[in-house]
Every structure is written in C-alpha cells, then in structure tokens.
Amino acid sequence: MIGLAQRVKKVYEIEWGSIDNVASFMTLVEELAITVAQIHCEPPLPIFPTKNTKNFIMACKKSNDNREIIRTTLSSFAKQKYLMKDIRCFSMIYAEIARRDHEIFFRNFRNANVFKGTESLNDARMLYPLVHTRREAVLIVGGGIGGLATALSFAQAGIRVRLVEKNNNFREVGAGMQLAPNCSRLLARLGVLQQVQANAVFPKQIVWMDALSGERLTCLDLGPKFVERFGYPYIVVHRADLLNALYEACIKNPLVTLETNRTVVTVDERPKSIMLECTTGMRYDCDMVVAADGLWSALRKYVCDDGDPLSVGYVTYRGTVGIDQVSKESGLENVQFWIGPDMHIVQYPVRRGQLFNQAAVFKSKLMPDHTDQWGTKEELNERFSTGCDQVKKILSLLQTNFRWPVYDRNPLSKWSRGRLVLVGDAAHPMLQYAAQGAAQAIEDACALADAYKKHGPSNIEAVFHEYEQERIPLSSKVVHFARAIGDFAHQSGNAKTIRDEILCMHDMHDFDCITWLYEEKRNEKK
Ligand SMILES: Cc1cc2nc3c(=O)[nH]c(=O)nc-3n(C[C@H](O)[C@H](O)[C@H](O)COP(=O)(O)OP(=O)(O)OC[C@H]3O[C@@H](n4cnc5c(N)ncnc54)[C@H](O)[C@@H]3O)c2cc1C
Structure with a gap:
C-alpha cells in the first residue's frame, strides 16, 4: 500500500x-x-x-x-x-x-x-475536477530567462519541476544583451556558458562617448586584467541566443517539463498547497510556486499589490542590423555608450559579429500613460537631432518597429507569501542602464535552488527566508545603481561638465566601482 x-x-x-x-x-x-x-x-x-x-x-x-x-x-x-x-x-x-x-x-x-x-x-x-488538475511539487510560471534558469537550477539539484509559459513558444523579443561576469559565472554553473559564448562577441572595452560633441570620455578595459579580476569575461549576445541555450538545456533535462499556452490567472491558497488556474481551465495544485512572469507579473500582486511599474517618461527604441550596414567608425569591437541630456545610445555587435545591436533611449516631454502617444518616433528623431554627426548616423540605421517604455519598481522587503515566491523582473524590475536584469534573474534562480536543496520541500518557509536574505539586499542595490547610472548619464549644464571631468579622470583598469556587482559572491563559493 x-x-x-x-x-x-x-x-x-x-x-x-x-x-x-x-x-x-x-x-x-x-x-x-x-x-x-x-x-x-x-x-x-x-x-x-x-x-x-x-x-x-x-x-x-x-x-x-x-x-x-x-x-x-x-x-x-x-x-x-x-x-x-x-x-x-x-x-x-x-x-x-x-x-x-x-x-x-x-x-x-x-x-x-x-x-x-x-x-x-x-x-x-x-x-477541482481531477481530470484538469495536476499535482506539482515545484511549478514555475513564466518561460523567460528567469523562469528557464530557475527550471534548470532546480533540475541540476535533482529536483523535478514543471514550467508553464503563456506564449505558444519560448521566445525573446528584443535585441542584444550585455552579460557581465556575475552572469557568465552562473551560466557556467548551469552548463550553458559554452553554447552562449559560441554565439557571443567578446568586446574589448566599454567606451563612454559624449553624444553632443562626439568626444570620447572614458572607457573600461575588458581585457586580460578584467578577466583575471572577475574570473569570467564580459560578453554581448543576442537575447534569443541566451534564451535558446537555456531552453535547450531544459528540454534535454528529464527533470524539467515545459508547457506552453498556459496563462496563469488565479492563485488560491489552500491549507496545505497552492492552487493555480490557467485561462484554459487547467489547474495546478502545488507545494511551491515560483513566479517568473516578468515586469507585468500577475502573480506579484499576491505577494504585494504595489500597482503598476514606475516610469519617469523614458522610452527605448532598439533592434539589430546586419554588420555590413555599419561603418567601422561605430566601434565594432566595443560596447559604445553615447550619453547626452535626457538621452543615450548603446551599441555593440552580437551573434558572432554578424549583427549590430543599437538601442536609443530618451525622455519624452509628455507625461507617460498607458497609450503609445508619448515617446513617439517623431520625438525620438527630434531629440537626437541635437546629437553629433555619429549619433545622427546611428539614428538613420536604428530599428524603430518596437517601442519599449522604460520601467522599474521600488525594491520590496519581501518576495514571498505562503508557498509562492518571486524571481527576476517579477521580483525586482530595474532600469536597463546597468545591464543587469537578466543577470539578477539568473542569480535569483541559482540562490533559490540552493536554498531549496538545503532546506528541502518540507520547510518552504526556511527556503524562502534564506533566498530573500541573500537576494533582496543585493538586487535592491542594483535597482538603485541602475537609477544612479541613468541620472549620471543624462546630466546637462554644469552637472554634465563636472560629470565629464570625473569620467575623463577614470583609469580604464580601475574596476573598484563594479567589483561588488561582478565579483563572486560568498554564497556562490560554497
Ligand atoms: C531595453 C532593455 C535592455 C536590457 N538589457 C539587458 C542587458 O544588457 N543585460 C541584462 O542582464 N538584462 C537586460 N535587460 C533586462 C532583462 O531583459 C530582463 O531583466 C530579463 O529578461 C527578465 O527576465 P524574466 O524571466 O524575469 O522576465 P521576462 O523575460 O519578462 O519573462 C516572463 C515570462 O513570463 C511569461 N508570462 C507572463 N505572464 C504569465 C502568466 N500569467 N502565465 C504564464 N506565463 C506568463 C511571459 O510570456 C514571459 O515569457 C534589458 C531590458 C530591456 C527592456
């Protein structure tokens, strides 16, 4: 029996x-x-x-x-x-x-x-009709970078997981991503770094340029000293290449089950489990739920109903073009960061150098709302028309099909309630300026799996406590860091003059300001 x-x-x-x-x-x-x-x-x-x-x-x-x-x-x-x-x-x-x-x-x-x-x-x-209800120990909601990394981390710890994704396939919309050493280190742990690097580009420097004058302000050297300091290189990838590497590792792992066309709409706390329901009527009766459902997370409300994500009126237009369309002046071997008053542009090659990624960000003069009437293409062109010649050239090649309002949220002091816990953008959406959103999602994934492995399924409270203790302080610091980078980059007038002087004094091999973020964390050494 x-x-x-x-x-x-x-x-x-x-x-x-x-x-x-x-x-x-x-x-x-x-x-x-x-x-x-x-x-x-x-x-x-x-x-x-x-x-x-x-x-x-x-x-x-x-x-x-x-x-x-x-x-x-x-x-x-x-x-x-x-x-x-x-x-x-x-x-x-x-x-x-x-x-x-x-x-x-x-x-x-x-x-x-x-x-x-x-x-x-x-x-x-x-x-709950039995036919439509599945019993799950660990269910992950959302198949973006955070969700897939969580599935893989759990499976590598020997824990069976099911992941449900609302779309009918696993895909990333958007263009390039920068992956700093803190991200590469964990991709190595997840066994996907080799595949990610096979499609990546290893930039030589991150160069800060003045978007108005075209002057080079400073750079961070990503060469041997950088790699020696952090143990892993700084790479740039197409986001689809990162997602594919995680997805393929998941489907190869027998402990991971992936389901598409599953939009979770309700959460129902029960005495000894948590019941999720999808739009299709499918139900999951779970011991633990990981909400990896992104910036507009439906499940976050269950932990903390803090309204919509925050916007101060910035919008991004981004995309990739074939490398042959780009002139060599564009700094094909570097990450270039063109900064100006209330605007900036980021450029770098991806996909083994075949594609060139460009993102232009600016602050709209209009108040942000739920329409697409602010931060329009017309405003984009008007704003960057004050830029130097190189900036104007970049704009002429920029893809403008996708408009991305820029959002973040104030950090929370708790990411869990009962049997549900948040990871990735659902927990801590941040401005993209520190290029850390995906990296932080992957850090969440690994930390949560480690805590689960340590405390086991019978002590979910301890799992969440340890995970929150480890991840909330650091990711909150990154949220504020990203805001600070935005403020610093978008200065005008006297503040801009002082900023430029500070940047010009920076030693390209001085990594102290980012060591706290890129270095190996104490818990990762266990
Ligand atoms: C312009 C821009 C540039 C960026 N650049 C970088 C960078 O250089 N480096 C970096 O590290 N990060 C960067 N980021 C941040 C990074 O893209 C995100 O932080 C990261 O992708 C978040 O992953 P996630 O899995 O938490 O969320 P998402 O990628 O949003 O995934 C959420 C998933 O959940 C699914 N879902 C949503 N609701 C439901 C539901 N109810 N039921 C089932 N499934 C659901 C969605 O379909 C989606 O697949 C950038 C972001 C932007 C906008």
Missing part, C-alpha cells in the same frame, strides 16, 4: 492514453476513488457502506482532519478487500462525472449494473 502523498501524486500522473483495457483501468480505480473522495468533492462522494467500510466512510467525510484513519484503514489488506466492491462502484461515479473528458474511454465501461450508484451525483459537487 503506498502512502497518501504518493497516491495523490500517482493519480495526477495518470497517462490516460495508456489505460486501454479493463485490467489496467481497475488497477487505477482504487487510487481514483480514494483521492476524489478525500480532496475533490464536497460533500465527499458517498460509498455505499458495508460493515468494513464504516471507518473509511467516516474518515472520508472528515477528510481534512482525519487522514490518519484513512491511512490505517487502507493499510490493512483484509479491509482493502472489502472496500474494493464499494470503490469500484464509486469509481464509476467518478467516470460519469469525468465523462465529457474521457467519453471514448469510459464508453466501454458503461452498463446498467455499474451505474446504479449514479444517483449520488445529485449531491456531489466537484471542487
């Missing part, structure tokens, strides 16, 4: 396609009947009593607080024998309830004799 937890798990994992004869069906009858009675019906479906089933029925009726009686009853072989007759009938009631979903299969089992008990249906109400 298997334990209750295993029984429930087994029932949820039934492969209906494999039940093609009476014998295989009957082996499942007991599992179905007991599980339905215990957790799915209100009032519990009645089983026609015999002397031997009395305890069992009573236990079913008080299923929430009397599981021990059920367990004892079922663990006795003699009692099981007597129970089977009732359970068979009971399972047919279940079959009747579920018939719309399993019409073809159950048609074979219908006859007047077994269905004599179906009048019980009048009193029974299915709370």
Whole structure:
C-alpha cells in the first residue's frame, strides 16, 4: 500500500492514453476513488457502506482532519478487500462525472449494473475536477530567462519541476544583451556558458562617448586584467541566443517539463498547497510556486499589490542590423555608450559579429500613460537631432518597429507569501542602464535552488527566508545603481561638465566601482 502523498501524486500522473483495457483501468480505480473522495468533492462522494467500510466512510467525510484513519484503514489488506466492491462502484461515479473528458474511454465501461450508484451525483459537487488538475511539487510560471534558469537550477539539484509559459513558444523579443561576469559565472554553473559564448562577441572595452560633441570620455578595459579580476569575461549576445541555450538545456533535462499556452490567472491558497488556474481551465495544485512572469507579473500582486511599474517618461527604441550596414567608425569591437541630456545610445555587435545591436533611449516631454502617444518616433528623431554627426548616423540605421517604455519598481522587503515566491523582473524590475536584469534573474534562480536543496520541500518557509536574505539586499542595490547610472548619464549644464571631468579622470583598469556587482559572491563559493 503506498502512502497518501504518493497516491495523490500517482493519480495526477495518470497517462490516460495508456489505460486501454479493463485490467489496467481497475488497477487505477482504487487510487481514483480514494483521492476524489478525500480532496475533490464536497460533500465527499458517498460509498455505499458495508460493515468494513464504516471507518473509511467516516474518515472520508472528515477528510481534512482525519487522514490518519484513512491511512490505517487502507493499510490493512483484509479491509482493502472489502472496500474494493464499494470503490469500484464509486469509481464509476467518478467516470460519469469525468465523462465529457474521457467519453471514448469510459464508453466501454458503461452498463446498467455499474451505474446504479449514479444517483449520488445529485449531491456531489466537484471542487477541482481531477481530470484538469495536476499535482506539482515545484511549478514555475513564466518561460523567460528567469523562469528557464530557475527550471534548470532546480533540475541540476535533482529536483523535478514543471514550467508553464503563456506564449505558444519560448521566445525573446528584443535585441542584444550585455552579460557581465556575475552572469557568465552562473551560466557556467548551469552548463550553458559554452553554447552562449559560441554565439557571443567578446568586446574589448566599454567606451563612454559624449553624444553632443562626439568626444570620447572614458572607457573600461575588458581585457586580460578584467578577466583575471572577475574570473569570467564580459560578453554581448543576442537575447534569443541566451534564451535558446537555456531552453535547450531544459528540454534535454528529464527533470524539467515545459508547457506552453498556459496563462496563469488565479492563485488560491489552500491549507496545505497552492492552487493555480490557467485561462484554459487547467489547474495546478502545488507545494511551491515560483513566479517568473516578468515586469507585468500577475502573480506579484499576491505577494504585494504595489500597482503598476514606475516610469519617469523614458522610452527605448532598439533592434539589430546586419554588420555590413555599419561603418567601422561605430566601434565594432566595443560596447559604445553615447550619453547626452535626457538621452543615450548603446551599441555593440552580437551573434558572432554578424549583427549590430543599437538601442536609443530618451525622455519624452509628455507625461507617460498607458497609450503609445508619448515617446513617439517623431520625438525620438527630434531629440537626437541635437546629437553629433555619429549619433545622427546611428539614428538613420536604428530599428524603430518596437517601442519599449522604460520601467522599474521600488525594491520590496519581501518576495514571498505562503508557498509562492518571486524571481527576476517579477521580483525586482530595474532600469536597463546597468545591464543587469537578466543577470539578477539568473542569480535569483541559482540562490533559490540552493536554498531549496538545503532546506528541502518540507520547510518552504526556511527556503524562502534564506533566498530573500541573500537576494533582496543585493538586487535592491542594483535597482538603485541602475537609477544612479541613468541620472549620471543624462546630466546637462554644469552637472554634465563636472560629470565629464570625473569620467575623463577614470583609469580604464580601475574596476573598484563594479567589483561588488561582478565579483563572486560568498554564497556562490560554497
Ligand atoms: C531595453 C532593455 C535592455 C536590457 N538589457 C539587458 C542587458 O544588457 N543585460 C541584462 O542582464 N538584462 C537586460 N535587460 C533586462 C532583462 O531583459 C530582463 O531583466 C530579463 O529578461 C527578465 O527576465 P524574466 O524571466 O524575469 O522576465 P521576462 O523575460 O519578462 O519573462 C516572463 C515570462 O513570463 C511569461 N508570462 C507572463 N505572464 C504569465 C502568466 N500569467 N502565465 C504564464 N506565463 C506568463 C511571459 O510570456 C514571459 O515569457 C534589458 C531590458 C530591456 C527592456
């Protein structure tokens, strides 16, 4: 006799396609009947009593607080024998309830004799139809970089996970990404760095340019001294290449199950689990949920309803062009950061140097709202028309199909509630100016898997506590750091003059200002 937890798990994992004869069906009858009675019906479906089933029925009726009686009853072989007759009938009631979903299969089992008990249906109400409910230990919502990295981290720790994604495939919209050593280090741990690097570019420097005068202000050298200091190089990639590497590693791992077309819409906290429901009606009854559903997270509200993400009116236009369209003056081997009053441009090559990524960011004169009437292409052109000749050339090649309002949020002091926890942009969306959003999402993924491995599924509270202790302070600092970079880069007037002087004095091998962010964290050394 298997334990209750295993029984429930087994029932949820039934492969209906494999039940093609009476014998295989009957082996499942007991599992179905007991599980339905215990957790799915209100009032519990009645089983026609015999002397031997009395305890069992009573236990079913008080299923929430009397599981021990059920367990004892079922663990006795003699009692099981007597129970089977009732359970068979009971399972047919279940079959009747579920018939719309399993019409073809159950048609074979219908006859007047077994269905004599179906009048019980009048009193029974299915709370969560078994057919549409999956039992999961760890469910991840969202298949972006944060969600896939979480799935992979858990699987590498030997933990089975299911990930649900609302789109019909796993894709990244957008262009390039910069991946600093703190990100590369964890990609190595996840076993995908080699694949990511195979499609990456290794820039020589990050160069800061004055967008108005065209002068070079300073640079950070990314050569051997940088790599020696942080252990990993600074790379730039197409975001689809990063996502693909994570996705492929996930599908190769037998402990990861990925599902698409699943938009989670409701969260329902239950005494010993958390139930999520998708727009399709599919439900997941979980021990733990990881919300990796991004900037506009629907699940974040369950932890903290702090309204919409924040905007101060900046918009990004970005995309890639073929490298042959770009002149060599554009600094093809570097990350170039052109800064000006309330605007900047970032450029770098991606995809083994075949594509050139460009992003132009500026502050709209209009108040941000939910429309696309502010930060328009016209405003973009007007704003950058004050730039130097190189900036104007960049604008002439810029892709303007996608408009991205720039958002972040104030850091939270808690990322979890009950059995649900946030990772990535759902937890700490940040301005893109520090190029750290994806890196921080991957740091979350690894830290959460480590905490889960340490404390185990029976102590979710300790898992979340350790994860939050480790990740909230650092990611909050990055949120503020990204804002500070924006303020620094977008200066005008006297503040700009002072800023430029500070930048010009910077030593290209002085990495102190970013060591706290790029270096290996104490916990990663464990
Ligand atoms: C212009 C720009 C440039 C950037 N540059 C960099 C950079 O250089 N370096 C860097 O590290 N970061 C950068 N970032 C940040 C980085 O892109 C994000 O921080 C990162 O992609 C967040 O990943 P995520 O998985 O948390 O969220 P997302 O990528 O948003 O993924 C969320 C996923 O959840 C799914 N989903 C949403 N709701 C539901 C639901 N209800 N049910 C099921 N699924 C759902 C979505 O379809 C999506 O697949 C940049 C961001 C921007 C905007």
